[in-house]
Amino acid sequence: MEAILLGLILLLSIFLGFELISKVPATIHTPLMSGANAISGITLVGALLAAGAGAASPRLAILLGVIAVAFATINVVGGYLVTDRMLGMFKKRGDNG
Protein backbone atom coordinates (compact mmCIF):
# COMPACT_ATOMS: atom_id res chain seq x y z
CA MET A 1 0.00 0.00 0.00
CA GLU A 2 2.83 2.34 0.95
CA ALA A 3 4.44 1.83 -2.46
CA ILE A 4 1.17 2.69 -4.21
CA LEU A 5 0.80 5.89 -2.22
CA LEU A 6 4.36 6.94 -2.99
CA GLY A 7 3.73 6.15 -6.64
CA LEU A 8 0.67 8.37 -6.61
CA ILE A 9 2.70 11.21 -5.09
CA LEU A 10 5.33 10.70 -7.81
CA LEU A 11 2.72 10.85 -10.55
CA LEU A 12 1.10 14.03 -9.23
CA SER A 13 4.44 15.77 -8.68
CA ILE A 14 5.59 15.03 -12.22
CA PHE A 15 2.39 16.45 -13.68
CA LEU A 16 2.70 19.47 -11.41
CA GLY A 17 6.31 19.98 -12.54
CA PHE A 18 5.25 19.94 -16.19
CA GLU A 19 2.49 22.48 -15.51
CA LEU A 20 4.74 24.81 -13.52
CA ILE A 21 7.54 24.97 -16.05
CA SER A 22 5.87 24.66 -19.43
CA LYS A 23 5.60 28.40 -20.13
CA VAL A 24 8.90 29.86 -18.98
CA PRO A 25 10.40 32.58 -21.21
CA ALA A 26 13.78 31.67 -22.73
CA THR A 27 15.31 34.72 -21.06
CA ILE A 28 15.62 32.99 -17.71
CA HIS A 29 16.22 29.41 -18.78
CA THR A 30 19.64 29.36 -17.10
CA PRO A 31 18.53 30.59 -13.66
CA LEU A 32 15.53 28.28 -13.86
CA MET A 33 17.82 25.35 -14.55
CA SER A 34 20.28 26.17 -11.80
CA GLY A 35 17.44 26.93 -9.38
CA ALA A 36 15.84 23.58 -10.17
CA ASN A 37 19.25 21.99 -9.77
CA ALA A 38 19.51 23.41 -6.25
CA ILE A 39 16.16 21.80 -5.42
CA SER A 40 17.50 18.42 -6.56
CA GLY A 41 19.97 18.80 -3.69
CA ILE A 42 17.00 17.73 -1.52
CA THR A 43 18.78 14.40 -1.45
CA LEU A 44 20.70 16.12 1.39
CA VAL A 45 17.81 15.10 3.65
CA GLY A 46 18.56 11.45 2.92
CA ALA A 47 22.27 12.06 3.34
CA LEU A 48 21.75 13.65 6.78
CA LEU A 49 19.79 10.61 7.94
CA ALA A 50 22.60 8.36 6.67
CA ALA A 51 25.44 10.33 8.26
CA GLY A 52 23.64 10.83 11.57
CA ALA A 53 22.60 7.22 12.10
CA GLY A 54 24.92 6.91 15.11
CA ALA A 55 27.34 4.30 16.42
CA ALA A 56 25.02 1.39 15.66
CA SER A 57 25.57 2.02 11.96
CA PRO A 58 28.58 0.42 10.22
CA ARG A 59 31.59 2.60 9.60
CA LEU A 60 31.29 2.36 5.82
CA ALA A 61 27.68 3.54 5.93
CA ILE A 62 28.66 6.59 8.00
CA LEU A 63 31.56 7.38 5.65
CA LEU A 64 29.32 7.17 2.57
CA GLY A 65 26.79 9.31 4.40
CA VAL A 66 29.35 12.04 5.16
CA ILE A 67 30.49 12.17 1.54
CA ALA A 68 26.84 12.35 0.46
CA VAL A 69 26.23 15.21 2.92
CA ALA A 70 29.23 17.14 1.56
CA PHE A 71 28.19 16.60 -2.08
CA ALA A 72 24.56 17.51 -1.49
CA THR A 73 25.45 20.56 0.62
CA ILE A 74 27.65 21.92 -2.19
CA ASN A 75 24.74 21.32 -4.56
CA VAL A 76 22.23 23.09 -2.31
CA VAL A 77 24.31 26.01 -1.01
CA GLY A 78 26.18 26.66 -4.25
CA GLY A 79 23.06 26.18 -6.36
CA TYR A 80 20.88 28.66 -4.49
CA LEU A 81 23.62 31.27 -4.13
CA VAL A 82 24.69 31.18 -7.76
CA THR A 83 21.06 31.34 -8.94
CA ASP A 84 20.49 34.36 -6.73
CA ARG A 85 23.65 35.98 -8.07
CA MET A 86 22.50 35.45 -11.66
CA LEU A 87 18.97 36.69 -11.05
CA GLY A 88 20.37 39.78 -9.36
CA MET A 89 21.86 40.74 -12.72
CA PHE A 90 18.59 40.56 -14.63
CA LYS A 91 17.37 44.11 -14.67
CA LYS A 92 14.84 46.03 -16.63
CA ARG A 93 15.58 49.57 -17.64
CA GLY A 94 14.47 51.95 -14.92
CA ASP A 95 15.11 49.46 -12.11
CA ASN A 96 17.43 50.66 -9.41
CA GLY A 97 21.06 49.74 -9.77
Place this chain on the structure above:
Amino acid sequence: MLDHLYINAAYIVAAAFFIFGLKLLGKPVTARKGNLFSAVGMLIAIIATLLSNQILDWNWILLGVAIGIVIGVAASRLIAMTAMPEMVAVFNGLGGGASLLVGWVALFGTVNLFVAITVVLSILIGGMTFSGSAIAWGKLSEAITSRALVFAGQRFVNSGILIALITCAVMFVLEPAHNSPYLYAVIGLACLLGIMAVIPIGGADMPVVISLLNSYSGLAACAAGFAINNVILIVAGSLVGAAGFILTNVMCKAMNRSLPNVLFSGFGAAKAATEVDGEVHPISAEDATLILEAASSVAFVPGYGMAVAQAQHVLCELGELLESNGTEVSYAIHPVAGRMPGHMNVLLAEANVSYDQLIEMDDINPRLDSIDVAVVIGANDVVNPAARTDENSPIYGMPIINVDEAKTVFVLKRTMASGFAGIDNPLFFGSNTRMLFGDAKTSISAMISEFKT
Protein backbone atom coordinates in the same frame (compact mmCIF):
# COMPACT_ATOMS: atom_id res chain seq x y z
CA MET B 1 5.05 8.02 15.79
CA LEU B 2 4.77 11.64 16.89
CA ASP B 3 8.21 12.27 15.43
CA HIS B 4 7.09 10.79 12.13
CA LEU B 5 4.01 12.99 12.10
CA TYR B 6 5.68 16.32 12.67
CA ILE B 7 8.45 15.60 10.15
CA ASN B 8 5.95 14.80 7.44
CA ALA B 9 3.94 17.91 8.31
CA ALA B 10 7.13 19.97 7.89
CA TYR B 11 7.76 18.21 4.57
CA ILE B 12 4.33 19.27 3.33
CA VAL B 13 5.16 22.89 4.14
CA ALA B 14 8.55 22.51 2.41
CA ALA B 15 6.87 21.01 -0.67
CA ALA B 16 4.50 23.99 -0.82
CA PHE B 17 7.49 26.35 -0.77
CA PHE B 18 9.21 24.38 -3.56
CA ILE B 19 6.09 24.44 -5.74
CA PHE B 20 5.41 28.10 -5.17
CA GLY B 21 9.10 28.90 -5.61
CA LEU B 22 9.27 27.12 -8.96
CA LYS B 23 6.16 28.96 -10.10
CA LEU B 24 7.68 32.34 -9.26
CA LEU B 25 10.98 31.26 -10.83
CA GLY B 26 9.18 31.13 -14.17
CA LYS B 27 8.82 34.91 -14.53
CA PRO B 28 11.76 37.32 -14.77
CA VAL B 29 10.14 39.83 -12.40
CA THR B 30 9.49 37.36 -9.60
CA ALA B 31 12.28 34.85 -10.24
CA ARG B 32 14.57 36.06 -7.48
CA LYS B 33 11.80 35.82 -4.92
CA GLY B 34 10.96 32.35 -6.25
CA ASN B 35 14.51 31.17 -5.68
CA LEU B 36 14.34 32.51 -2.14
CA PHE B 37 11.04 30.70 -1.53
CA SER B 38 12.51 27.43 -2.69
CA ALA B 39 15.58 27.99 -0.47
CA VAL B 40 13.28 28.50 2.52
CA GLY B 41 11.53 25.23 1.63
CA MET B 42 14.90 23.51 1.59
CA LEU B 43 15.80 24.98 4.96
CA ILE B 44 12.52 23.79 6.49
CA ALA B 45 13.06 20.27 5.16
CA ILE B 46 16.63 20.16 6.47
CA ILE B 47 15.81 21.52 9.93
CA ALA B 48 12.87 19.14 10.34
CA THR B 49 15.14 16.24 9.43
CA LEU B 50 17.88 17.35 11.81
CA LEU B 51 15.41 17.62 14.71
CA SER B 52 14.07 14.12 14.19
CA ASN B 53 15.09 11.45 16.68
CA GLN B 54 16.54 9.36 13.86
CA ILE B 55 19.59 11.60 14.05
CA LEU B 56 21.78 10.21 16.80
CA ASP B 57 25.18 11.62 16.03
CA TRP B 58 25.81 15.18 14.94
CA ASN B 59 29.59 15.12 14.55
CA TRP B 60 29.71 13.49 11.15
CA ILE B 61 26.91 15.68 9.87
CA LEU B 62 28.74 18.82 10.95
CA LEU B 63 31.87 17.64 9.16
CA GLY B 64 30.04 17.00 5.88
CA VAL B 65 27.98 20.19 6.05
CA ALA B 66 31.04 22.31 6.86
CA ILE B 67 32.94 20.96 3.86
CA GLY B 68 29.90 21.49 1.66
CA ILE B 69 29.23 25.06 2.79
CA VAL B 70 32.84 26.19 2.35
CA ILE B 71 33.10 24.78 -1.16
CA GLY B 72 29.56 25.77 -2.16
CA VAL B 73 29.86 29.39 -1.03
CA ALA B 74 33.32 29.82 -2.53
CA ALA B 75 32.30 28.31 -5.86
CA SER B 76 29.15 30.39 -6.18
CA ARG B 77 30.96 33.64 -5.40
CA LEU B 78 34.11 33.13 -7.44
CA ILE B 79 32.74 31.61 -10.61
CA ALA B 80 32.75 33.78 -13.73
CA MET B 81 29.44 34.11 -15.55
CA THR B 82 31.01 32.71 -18.72
CA ALA B 83 31.83 29.53 -16.79
CA MET B 84 28.23 29.05 -15.66
CA PRO B 85 27.60 25.97 -17.87
CA GLU B 86 30.54 24.16 -16.22
CA MET B 87 29.27 25.15 -12.79
CA VAL B 88 25.76 23.82 -13.45
CA ALA B 89 27.30 20.59 -14.76
CA VAL B 90 29.35 20.15 -11.58
CA PHE B 91 26.37 20.81 -9.30
CA ASN B 92 24.26 18.34 -11.30
CA GLY B 93 26.97 15.73 -10.92
CA LEU B 94 27.32 16.23 -7.17
CA GLY B 95 23.55 15.95 -6.67
CA GLY B 96 23.55 12.71 -8.67
CA GLY B 97 26.54 11.39 -6.73
CA ALA B 98 24.87 12.17 -3.41
CA SER B 99 21.71 10.31 -4.47
CA LEU B 100 23.82 7.29 -5.46
CA LEU B 101 25.40 7.25 -1.99
CA VAL B 102 22.06 7.71 -0.22
CA GLY B 103 20.71 4.71 -2.13
CA TRP B 104 23.78 2.67 -1.24
CA VAL B 105 23.52 3.46 2.48
CA ALA B 106 19.85 2.40 2.41
CA LEU B 107 21.16 -1.15 1.91
CA PHE B 108 22.60 -1.18 5.41
CA GLY B 109 19.05 -1.15 6.84
CA THR B 110 16.30 -3.69 6.31
CA VAL B 111 16.10 -4.56 2.64
CA ASN B 112 13.07 -5.98 0.88
CA LEU B 113 12.44 -6.37 -2.84
CA PHE B 114 10.99 -2.86 -3.21
CA VAL B 115 13.96 -1.26 -1.49
CA ALA B 116 16.41 -3.32 -3.57
CA ILE B 117 14.81 -2.24 -6.84
CA THR B 118 14.64 1.44 -5.91
CA VAL B 119 18.23 1.37 -4.64
CA VAL B 120 19.36 0.00 -7.98
CA LEU B 121 17.45 2.78 -9.73
CA SER B 122 18.97 5.52 -7.58
CA ILE B 123 22.46 4.08 -8.10
CA LEU B 124 21.89 3.73 -11.83
CA ILE B 125 20.49 7.24 -12.40
CA GLY B 126 22.75 8.85 -9.78
CA GLY B 127 25.87 7.17 -11.18
CA MET B 128 25.07 8.15 -14.76
CA THR B 129 24.40 11.73 -13.67
CA PHE B 130 27.64 11.84 -11.72
CA SER B 131 29.99 10.55 -14.41
CA GLY B 132 28.05 12.10 -17.30
CA SER B 133 28.25 15.50 -15.64
CA ALA B 134 31.97 15.04 -15.06
CA ILE B 135 32.46 14.48 -18.80
CA ALA B 136 30.14 17.40 -19.60
CA TRP B 137 32.23 19.56 -17.28
CA GLY B 138 35.38 18.41 -19.06
CA LYS B 139 33.95 19.22 -22.46
CA LEU B 140 32.60 22.62 -21.42
CA SER B 141 35.83 23.71 -19.77
CA GLU B 142 37.80 22.31 -22.73
CA ALA B 143 39.71 20.03 -20.36
CA ILE B 144 38.84 17.37 -22.93
CA THR B 145 37.90 17.93 -26.55
CA SER B 146 34.43 19.37 -27.02
CA ARG B 147 34.10 17.56 -30.35
CA ALA B 148 31.84 14.57 -30.63
CA LEU B 149 33.91 11.45 -29.97
CA VAL B 150 32.60 8.69 -32.18
CA PHE B 151 34.31 5.39 -32.85
CA ALA B 152 33.44 2.28 -34.81
CA GLY B 153 31.34 -0.19 -32.87
CA GLN B 154 30.34 2.41 -30.27
CA ARG B 155 26.79 1.10 -30.31
CA PHE B 156 27.93 -2.46 -29.71
CA VAL B 157 30.12 -1.41 -26.81
CA ASN B 158 27.27 0.60 -25.29
CA SER B 159 24.77 -2.22 -25.79
CA GLY B 160 27.27 -4.56 -24.12
CA ILE B 161 27.57 -2.25 -21.12
CA LEU B 162 23.80 -1.95 -20.91
CA ILE B 163 23.26 -5.72 -21.02
CA ALA B 164 25.94 -6.28 -18.38
CA LEU B 165 24.36 -3.56 -16.27
CA ILE B 166 20.88 -5.06 -16.46
CA THR B 167 22.25 -8.55 -15.70
CA CYS B 168 24.14 -7.35 -12.63
CA ALA B 169 21.13 -5.32 -11.48
CA VAL B 170 18.87 -8.38 -11.69
CA MET B 171 21.43 -10.57 -9.91
CA PHE B 172 21.71 -7.95 -7.18
CA VAL B 173 17.96 -7.57 -6.70
CA LEU B 174 17.61 -11.36 -6.36
CA GLU B 175 20.07 -11.34 -3.48
CA PRO B 176 20.49 -7.80 -2.19
CA ALA B 177 23.29 -7.00 0.26
CA HIS B 178 25.39 -3.92 0.91
CA ASN B 179 28.56 -5.83 0.05
CA SER B 180 27.27 -7.83 -2.89
CA PRO B 181 29.82 -7.93 -5.76
CA TYR B 182 26.91 -7.23 -8.11
CA LEU B 183 26.32 -3.95 -6.29
CA TYR B 184 29.87 -2.79 -7.02
CA ALA B 185 29.45 -3.92 -10.61
CA VAL B 186 26.23 -1.90 -10.96
CA ILE B 187 27.92 1.21 -9.54
CA GLY B 188 30.90 0.85 -11.86
CA LEU B 189 28.83 0.09 -14.95
CA ALA B 190 26.41 2.97 -14.26
CA CYS B 191 29.33 5.40 -14.11
CA LEU B 192 30.82 3.88 -17.27
CA LEU B 193 27.48 4.24 -19.05
CA GLY B 194 27.30 7.90 -18.07
CA ILE B 195 30.72 8.51 -19.59
CA MET B 196 29.88 6.63 -22.78
CA ALA B 197 26.59 8.51 -23.10
CA VAL B 198 28.12 11.99 -23.05
CA ILE B 199 31.35 11.34 -24.99
CA PRO B 200 29.69 11.22 -28.44
CA ILE B 201 27.92 14.55 -27.91
CA GLY B 202 29.51 17.65 -29.36
CA GLY B 203 29.84 21.13 -27.88
CA ALA B 204 26.89 22.72 -29.70
CA ASP B 205 24.55 20.00 -28.41
CA MET B 206 25.54 20.72 -24.81
CA PRO B 207 22.34 22.68 -23.99
CA VAL B 208 20.40 19.46 -24.48
CA VAL B 209 22.81 17.40 -22.37
CA ILE B 210 22.95 19.88 -19.51
CA SER B 211 19.19 20.07 -19.23
CA LEU B 212 18.88 16.30 -19.51
CA LEU B 213 21.45 15.78 -16.74
CA ASN B 214 19.52 18.33 -14.69
CA SER B 215 16.43 16.20 -15.15
CA TYR B 216 18.38 13.06 -14.17
CA SER B 217 19.71 14.63 -10.98
CA GLY B 218 16.10 15.22 -9.93
CA LEU B 219 15.05 11.69 -10.86
CA ALA B 220 18.01 10.28 -8.92
CA ALA B 221 16.86 12.13 -5.80
CA CYS B 222 13.37 10.82 -6.47
CA ALA B 223 14.59 7.22 -6.69
CA ALA B 224 16.61 7.67 -3.50
CA GLY B 225 13.41 8.94 -1.89
CA PHE B 226 11.67 5.68 -2.74
CA ALA B 227 14.62 3.71 -1.37
CA ILE B 228 14.54 5.42 2.02
CA ASN B 229 10.77 5.93 2.03
CA ASN B 230 10.99 9.73 2.19
CA VAL B 231 8.19 11.83 0.68
CA ILE B 232 9.96 15.15 0.25
CA LEU B 233 12.72 13.56 -1.84
CA ILE B 234 10.10 12.09 -4.13
CA VAL B 235 8.15 15.33 -4.51
CA ALA B 236 11.10 17.69 -4.98
CA GLY B 237 13.03 15.20 -7.11
CA SER B 238 10.18 14.60 -9.51
CA LEU B 239 9.44 18.34 -9.82
CA VAL B 240 13.04 18.85 -10.94
CA GLY B 241 12.89 15.79 -13.16
CA ALA B 242 9.84 17.17 -14.96
CA ALA B 243 11.29 20.69 -15.23
CA GLY B 244 14.56 19.39 -16.69
CA PHE B 245 12.68 17.24 -19.16
CA ILE B 246 10.66 20.21 -20.43
CA LEU B 247 13.80 22.27 -20.93
CA THR B 248 15.40 19.34 -22.76
CA ASN B 249 12.41 19.24 -25.06
CA VAL B 250 12.58 22.99 -25.73
CA MET B 251 16.26 22.64 -26.66
CA CYS B 252 15.61 19.70 -28.99
CA LYS B 253 12.82 21.59 -30.75
CA ALA B 254 15.11 24.57 -31.22
CA MET B 255 17.46 22.28 -33.14
CA ASN B 256 14.71 20.44 -34.97
CA ARG B 257 16.11 17.16 -33.72
CA SER B 258 14.70 14.40 -31.60
CA LEU B 259 16.27 13.53 -28.27
CA PRO B 260 17.50 10.11 -29.48
CA ASN B 261 19.07 11.85 -32.47
CA VAL B 262 21.03 14.22 -30.23
CA LEU B 263 22.06 11.45 -27.85
CA PHE B 264 23.08 8.75 -30.28
CA SER B 265 24.01 10.27 -33.58
CA GLY B 266 27.30 12.09 -33.04
CA PHE B 267 26.48 14.88 -35.59
CA GLY B 268 27.88 16.07 -38.80
CA ALA B 269 28.69 12.63 -40.15
CA ALA B 270 25.41 12.56 -42.04
CA LYS B 271 24.81 14.22 -45.40
CA ALA B 272 27.17 16.57 -47.17
CA ALA B 273 25.62 19.98 -47.66
CA THR B 274 25.57 21.66 -51.04
CA GLU B 275 28.79 23.59 -51.36
CA VAL B 276 28.52 27.30 -51.49
CA ASP B 277 30.48 29.37 -53.96
CA GLY B 278 30.56 33.07 -54.07
CA GLU B 279 32.33 36.19 -53.13
CA VAL B 280 32.79 37.44 -49.61
CA HIS B 281 32.51 41.15 -48.98
CA PRO B 282 34.81 42.23 -46.16
CA ILE B 283 34.26 45.52 -44.38
CA SER B 284 36.41 47.61 -42.05
CA ALA B 285 35.35 48.64 -38.57
CA GLU B 286 35.39 52.24 -39.78
CA ASP B 287 32.88 51.66 -42.59
CA ALA B 288 30.77 49.42 -40.37
CA THR B 289 30.50 52.22 -37.83
CA LEU B 290 29.33 54.66 -40.49
CA ILE B 291 26.53 52.29 -41.51
CA LEU B 292 25.54 51.69 -37.88
CA GLU B 293 25.41 55.42 -37.26
CA ALA B 294 22.96 55.84 -40.12
CA ALA B 295 20.78 52.88 -39.12
CA SER B 296 17.49 53.44 -37.34
CA SER B 297 17.22 49.89 -36.04
CA VAL B 298 19.94 47.39 -35.16
CA ALA B 299 19.61 43.79 -33.94
CA PHE B 300 22.59 42.04 -32.37
CA VAL B 301 22.65 38.26 -32.71
CA PRO B 302 25.13 36.72 -30.27
CA GLY B 303 26.43 33.15 -30.29
CA TYR B 304 28.97 31.07 -28.42
CA GLY B 305 31.77 33.06 -30.09
CA MET B 306 30.70 36.11 -28.07
CA ALA B 307 31.23 34.15 -24.85
CA VAL B 308 34.62 32.90 -26.02
CA ALA B 309 35.75 36.42 -26.96
CA GLN B 310 34.22 37.82 -23.72
CA ALA B 311 32.68 40.50 -25.92
CA GLN B 312 29.40 41.00 -24.00
CA HIS B 313 30.52 44.12 -22.12
CA VAL B 314 31.83 45.99 -25.15
CA LEU B 315 28.76 44.87 -27.06
CA CYS B 316 26.51 46.43 -24.44
CA GLU B 317 28.58 49.61 -24.54
CA LEU B 318 28.17 49.80 -28.32
CA GLY B 319 24.44 49.17 -27.90
CA GLU B 320 24.13 52.06 -25.45
CA LEU B 321 26.07 54.38 -27.77
CA LEU B 322 23.75 53.50 -30.64
CA GLU B 323 20.71 54.09 -28.46
CA SER B 324 21.92 57.51 -27.42
CA ASN B 325 22.26 58.15 -31.15
CA GLY B 326 18.55 57.42 -31.56
CA THR B 327 18.88 53.89 -32.93
CA GLU B 328 16.48 51.19 -31.80
CA VAL B 329 18.64 48.38 -30.40
CA SER B 330 17.57 44.81 -29.69
CA TYR B 331 19.33 41.53 -28.99
CA ALA B 332 17.99 38.49 -30.82
CA ILE B 333 18.64 35.27 -28.92
CA HIS B 334 18.39 31.80 -30.41
CA PRO B 335 17.29 29.21 -27.80
CA VAL B 336 20.37 27.03 -28.33
CA ALA B 337 22.93 29.81 -28.78
CA GLY B 338 25.79 29.02 -26.41
CA ARG B 339 26.43 25.97 -24.31
CA MET B 340 23.39 25.83 -22.04
CA PRO B 341 19.78 27.00 -22.15
CA GLY B 342 19.67 30.77 -21.80
CA HIS B 343 23.46 31.16 -21.84
CA MET B 344 23.47 34.37 -23.93
CA ASN B 345 20.79 35.97 -21.75
CA VAL B 346 22.88 35.51 -18.63
CA LEU B 347 25.98 37.00 -20.22
CA LEU B 348 24.09 40.02 -21.59
CA ALA B 349 22.30 40.52 -18.27
CA GLU B 350 25.69 40.53 -16.59
CA ALA B 351 26.77 43.25 -19.03
CA ASN B 352 23.72 45.29 -17.94
CA VAL B 353 21.52 44.81 -20.97
CA SER B 354 17.91 45.35 -19.91
CA TYR B 355 16.03 42.07 -20.26
CA ASP B 356 13.19 43.64 -22.25
CA GLN B 357 15.76 44.15 -25.01
CA LEU B 358 16.47 40.41 -25.17
CA ILE B 359 14.16 39.18 -27.89
CA GLU B 360 13.34 35.52 -28.49
CA MET B 361 13.74 34.03 -31.95
CA ASP B 362 10.01 33.69 -32.68
CA ASP B 363 9.41 37.33 -31.76
CA ILE B 364 12.25 38.85 -33.78
CA ASN B 365 11.88 36.80 -36.98
CA PRO B 366 8.63 38.40 -38.25
CA ARG B 367 10.14 41.88 -38.06
CA LEU B 368 13.70 41.23 -39.20
CA ASP B 369 12.94 42.49 -42.72
CA SER B 370 12.30 45.94 -41.25
CA ILE B 371 15.60 46.02 -39.37
CA ASP B 372 18.39 48.03 -40.96
CA VAL B 373 21.42 46.16 -39.65
CA ALA B 374 21.66 42.72 -38.08
CA VAL B 375 25.03 42.18 -36.40
CA VAL B 376 26.02 38.53 -35.95
CA ILE B 377 28.60 38.07 -33.21
CA GLY B 378 30.21 34.67 -32.99
CA ALA B 379 27.10 32.83 -34.13
CA ASN B 380 27.05 30.59 -37.17
CA ASP B 381 24.72 27.62 -37.42
CA VAL B 382 21.82 29.43 -35.70
CA VAL B 383 21.80 32.04 -38.49
CA ASN B 384 22.56 29.71 -41.40
CA PRO B 385 19.88 30.18 -44.08
CA ALA B 386 20.78 26.73 -45.47
CA ALA B 387 18.56 25.43 -42.66
CA ARG B 388 15.63 26.90 -44.61
CA THR B 389 16.70 26.36 -48.18
CA ASP B 390 19.16 23.49 -48.60
CA GLU B 391 17.53 20.10 -48.13
CA ASN B 392 20.96 18.46 -48.16
CA SER B 393 22.19 20.47 -45.23
CA PRO B 394 22.60 18.52 -41.97
CA ILE B 395 20.81 21.33 -40.17
CA TYR B 396 17.94 21.52 -42.69
CA GLY B 397 14.68 22.26 -40.88
CA MET B 398 16.28 23.75 -37.78
CA PRO B 399 14.60 27.04 -36.89
CA ILE B 400 17.06 29.92 -37.31
CA ILE B 401 17.14 33.64 -36.80
CA ASN B 402 16.54 34.94 -40.33
CA VAL B 403 19.20 37.64 -40.29
CA ASP B 404 19.58 37.36 -44.07
CA GLU B 405 16.21 39.13 -44.33
CA ALA B 406 17.59 42.26 -42.67
CA LYS B 407 18.61 45.08 -44.99
CA THR B 408 22.27 44.70 -44.11
CA VAL B 409 24.03 41.96 -42.17
CA PHE B 410 27.39 42.30 -40.45
CA VAL B 411 29.13 39.11 -39.48
CA LEU B 412 31.86 39.41 -36.87
CA LYS B 413 34.06 36.39 -37.31
CA ARG B 414 37.63 35.36 -36.74
CA THR B 415 38.19 33.59 -40.06
CA MET B 416 36.14 31.93 -42.76
CA ALA B 417 36.21 28.58 -40.93
CA SER B 418 32.84 26.84 -40.81
CA GLY B 419 30.77 26.55 -37.64
CA PHE B 420 30.42 23.67 -35.23
CA ALA B 421 28.38 21.62 -37.64
CA GLY B 422 31.25 21.95 -40.11
CA ILE B 423 29.08 23.24 -42.90
CA ASP B 424 29.28 26.25 -45.18
CA ASN B 425 27.09 29.18 -44.40
CA PRO B 426 25.54 30.83 -47.48
CA LEU B 427 24.87 33.88 -45.31
CA PHE B 428 28.53 34.87 -45.59
CA PHE B 429 28.22 35.10 -49.38
CA GLY B 430 24.97 37.08 -49.42
CA SER B 431 24.93 40.33 -51.39
CA ASN B 432 23.74 42.22 -48.30
CA THR B 433 26.33 40.62 -46.01
CA ARG B 434 29.53 42.32 -44.92
CA MET B 435 32.22 40.35 -43.09
CA LEU B 436 34.10 42.07 -40.30
CA PHE B 437 37.05 39.77 -39.70
CA GLY B 438 38.93 39.60 -36.43
CA ASP B 439 38.36 38.97 -32.74
CA ALA B 440 34.83 40.06 -31.82
CA LYS B 441 35.92 42.06 -28.79
CA THR B 442 38.64 43.90 -30.74
CA SER B 443 36.27 44.65 -33.63
CA ILE B 444 33.54 46.00 -31.37
CA SER B 445 36.04 48.08 -29.38
CA ALA B 446 37.30 49.51 -32.67
CA MET B 447 33.74 50.45 -33.63
CA ILE B 448 33.19 52.09 -30.25
CA SER B 449 36.26 54.30 -30.60
CA GLU B 450 35.26 55.13 -34.19
CA PHE B 451 31.84 56.07 -32.92
CA LYS B 452 33.21 58.37 -30.28
CA THR B 453 35.42 60.34 -32.67
